[in-house]
Amino acid sequence: VPFLSASLGHAWMGASSAGCGVPSISPSVQYNERIINGQNAVSGSWPWQVSLQTRTGSHFCGGSLINEYWVVTAAHCEFNPYSHVVVLGEYDRYSGSEAVQVKTVTKVSRAVTHPNWDSYNLNNDITLLKLSSPAQLGPRVAPVCLAPANLALPSDLQCVTTGWGRTNTNSNALAVRLQQVTLPLVSQSQCMQYWGSSITSSMLCAGGVGASSCQGDSGGPLVYQNGNVWTLIGIVSWGSSNCNIRTPAVYTRVSQFRNWIDYIVAQG
Template identity: 90%
Template sequence: CGVPAISPSLQYSERIINGQNAVSGSWPWQVSLQTRTGSHFCGGSLINNYWVVTAAHCEFNPYSHVVVLGEYDRSSSSEAVQVKTVVKAVTHPNWDAYNLNNDITLLKLSSPAQLGSRVAPVCLAPANLALPSNLQCVTTGWGRPCGFANALAVRLQQVTLPLVSQSQCMQYWGNKITSSMLCAGGVGASSCQGDSGGPLVYKNGNVWTLIGIVSWGNSNCNIRTPAVYTRVSQFRNWID
C-alpha cells in the first residue's frame, strides 16, 4: 500500500490556494463517489481491493450511488475507469451529524478492484499515531476550485498543507474540535478544493499513509482558517 507506480509531483509551496493539477494516476487510491448518472459528489480512498473509506456526511447510498476507481479527468471518456457498485455502507456507530464528529464510513465494493498502476490502496495510519504539527501533508480531490465558482474541478487537484496542532486549531474552532478530528492548512493554502470524504496523506519514507478524511471547514474556504479532517488513527481498530 501507499507506493504509487506513477510518482506524484509536488511543489511544497504554501502559496497554493487553488491547488494544482495532479499527475494523472499518481494518487491511485483516490476514488470518486458518483450518482448513477455520473455526477461526482464526494471523494474516498481505496484501502484494499474490497474497501473504500469516506466521510459519513457524504451519505453514500448503495442503491443510487457508485464508486469510480482510476479516474483523473472527469471530462474524458477514454480513461480506463472501474465503476463499482457497493454491497454495504458501514457508517461509524457514533457518527454525530450535528457536530460532524466521527465522520467516517466504509464502503464494501460488490466485486474486488482490479489493482494496477492507476488503482492501488493507500496505507492506513496505525492506531494512536502521534503526528507533529507542521508536518507537510497532501489532500486531493475534484472539489470546487477554492471559493470562487461552484463548478467542480475537471482534473484531480492536489494541495500541500501543514498539520495544525489541536490547541492551535481550537483557537479558530473552539470546542467543536474533538479528539477524533485533525486540522491542517490555514497558512494561505486550503483544502476547500479537496472533496469531502477524500484523503489527507503524508509520506513516511517512500510510503504514503492516510491520516485524515476531508470532513468540514469554513464555508467560504478561508485560506487562513484550518480545515478539519477525520483523524484516521482514532478509528484504526474500528476499521480493522
C-alpha cells in the first residue's frame, strides 16, 4: 500500500565540501534499540525535508531537496504542477510564523517520473521536481547528499526517516510537527520473508522494530549519517496498510537511480 495521505549547491559554515548533508541546526537522534513510533524533530534540523501540498495548503507527501532547483519524491505521490506546490523550511504545519518558501514547479515537463515507474508493483517509485525559482538556501533550507551509484549498505545500519505522516494507526490525522524515527535497514532476503517477490533491486527495506513510516510520509527521506554528513539512501514508498510497526516498510533505493538523477538534473 503506498504511504499516501490522500487515501486516508551552496556551502554553509560547517557544511561538507560537497555543500550537502550537514544541517546548521543539529538533529537530536538517539539510536535506541527500541524506538516506539516517532518523536518531534528539532525544528529546522532536517533542512532538506519538503512538504508537497495542494494549493489550499493540505500536505499529502514529503520530498527531499537535492540542490537549489531540484526535489526528489515518490512517483506514487502523483505531483501535479497545476494543483500542487513544494513547501520548504516547514516544521509546524499550523504555525503562521515560519519563514517557509512556497515553490511552484514549472508546467513544462518538469515533474520527471522515472520511465520505468510501475504503479501496479510500486517499482521504480521516484519522481524529480524542478522548482520554478531556486530555493533560498540557509540554516533551515539546505540539500541532502545523494547516495552514490551502487552503494553497498550493511543490514542493521541505523537510519532516520522523517515526515508529517500519520502518527497513530487509529487516526487518519497527519502530524502537525515534523516527526523523526530511527530505523535499522533490513536485508533484502529478510524483507522478502515479509513481502516475497514484491521486493526488487530498486527497493530498500527498513524498520519492523517498533516504528514505521505511514500514510503522508510518502516521498520523504530515509537518510544515514556518515561522519557528519547525512546521505539520502531511500524514498518512503510503501508498506503495510496499517503501518504495522513489526513489518519493515519499503523505500525506493536511491543508489539504483543516482545515474538517472544526475542525468536529468544535468539536462536542466
